[in-house]
Amino acid sequence: MSKQEEQLNALNDIKKLMDRSSRFISLSGLSGVFAGVTALLGAYLAHVEINNYLSASGQYSAYPVDSSLLDLEFNLLKIGFGVLGVALAGGLLFTLRQSRKRNLPFWDRTTKNLLINLAIPLVSGGLFIIALLLVHPNTYGLIAPACLVFYGLALINASKYTYSDIRFLGLCEIVLGLIAMFYIGYGLYFWAIGFGILHIFYGMLMYFKYERAR
Amino acid sequence: MKNPIEALNKIFDSRIRLGVMSVLIVNDSISFNELKQLLELTDGNLASHLNTLEQAQYLKVHKAFIGKKTNTTYSITELGRHAFKAHLDALEKMIKGV
Numbered sequence A: 001m002s003k004q005e006e007q008l009n010a011l012n013d014i015k016k017l018m019d020r021s022s023r024f025i026s027l028s029g030l031s032g033v034f035a036g037v038t039a040l041l042g043a044y045l046a047h048v049e050i051n052n053y054l055s056a057s058g059q060y061s062a063y064p065v066d067s068s069l070l071d072l073e074f075n076l077l078k079i080g081f082g083v084l085g086v087a088l089a090g091g092l093l094f095t096l097r098q099s100r101k102r103n104l105p106f107w108d109r110t111t112k113n114l115l116i117n118l119a120i121p122l123v124s125g126g127l128f129i130i131a132l133l134l135v136h137p138n139t140y141g142l143i144a145p146a147c148l149v150f151y152g153l154a155l156i157n158a159s160k161y162t163y164s165d166i167r168f169l170g171l172c173e174i175v176l177g178l179i180a181m182f183y184i185g186y187g188l189y190f191w192a193i194g195f196g197i198l199h200i201f202y203g204m205l206m207y208f209k210y211e212r213a214r
Numbered sequence B: 001m002k003n004p005i006e007a008l009n010k011i012f013d014s015r016i017r018l019g020v021m022s023v024l025i026v027n028d029s030i031s032f033n034e035l036k037q038l039l040e041l042t043d044g045n046l047a048s049h050l051n052t053l054e055q056a057q058y059l060k061v062h063k064a065f066i067g068k069k070t071n072t073t074y075s076i077t078e079l080g081r082h083a084f085k086a087h088l089d090a091l092e093k094m095i096k097g098v
Helices: A003-022 A029-056 A067-101 A109-135 A140-161 A165-182 A187-211 B015-026 B032-039 B043-055 B078-097
Strands: B059-066 B069-076
Touching: A003 A109, A003 B015, A003 B032, A003 B078, A029 A067, A029 A187, A109 A140, A140 A165, A140 A187, A165 A187, B015 B032, B015 B043, B015 B069, B015 B078, B032 B043, B032 B069, B043 B059, B069 B078
Parallel strands: none
Antiparallel strands: B059 B069
16 A cells, blocks of 8 residues: 555545544435425325315304314324324434444434434424414414424534534525415425425435445 | 655554544543444553553543443543644645645
8 A cells, every 4th residue: 555545544534533423424314205205294184184174164264263273283283293203213213224234323422412402492492382382372373484493493503413414404494484484374385395395305315425325 | 855754743653543533623522432432442452542642642531430430531632633633734735745
């Protein structure tokens, strides 16, 4: 091995160690695709629920007060948590598989860093939205934009601890959330684009970039 | 012309010490066990290299206890950061120069 080659190898090792010790690189693109498909399915179910509610109540009213609204809310919450649960389980599964394939530990400091930094804006957003639901009546329109913006912030915050591509996905989510703020009433569509289509698109991008090539 | 190898740091001749520094430069502090796992080394091997780096004052050692177990963590010093950067610069120059 020539001297130059040797030094190049040393530099390569340095780069690999820096990444492996500070970034969580077992994140699988397939978990993004899976989460996206789940979100689209959830959005469709929610759409059906809302349509049923609207046709049952006869007319569209901005301030519906009857008890069927509570049913709708409850059903939508069920769908929301269902989507969250299925998407998380799928993401965990694909990522576990990926870390096993690469022979990297699944739970180490990088996993912890990623989760903590993802959780800070995400939990704040979750509490913010719960407050909207519980104590601020008639602010349903803000839920989808708030989801998107806080999720985008969470991704940007977490991007320092995993693939940096996630940062751009976060920016897209924030922009989409802000646009949605100007089109209250179409929240579900924006939600479907942000959590469904963007996830699928980004998941595929990352899959081809990091997993197929190896 | 100056000898290009001159700027390379002798302490970083060893791949293992280079590896330790690479990990330390991107992490605020890291434990002995995490280092061992990352670099795939035995206790004794890693300890001797860490010792060399400590004597050069490139890293700081913090000894603490978790319950009854010792938990030793390491972090990079300003001097170490400086030396590592200079070494990388020298490597880069060499590769570009050849």
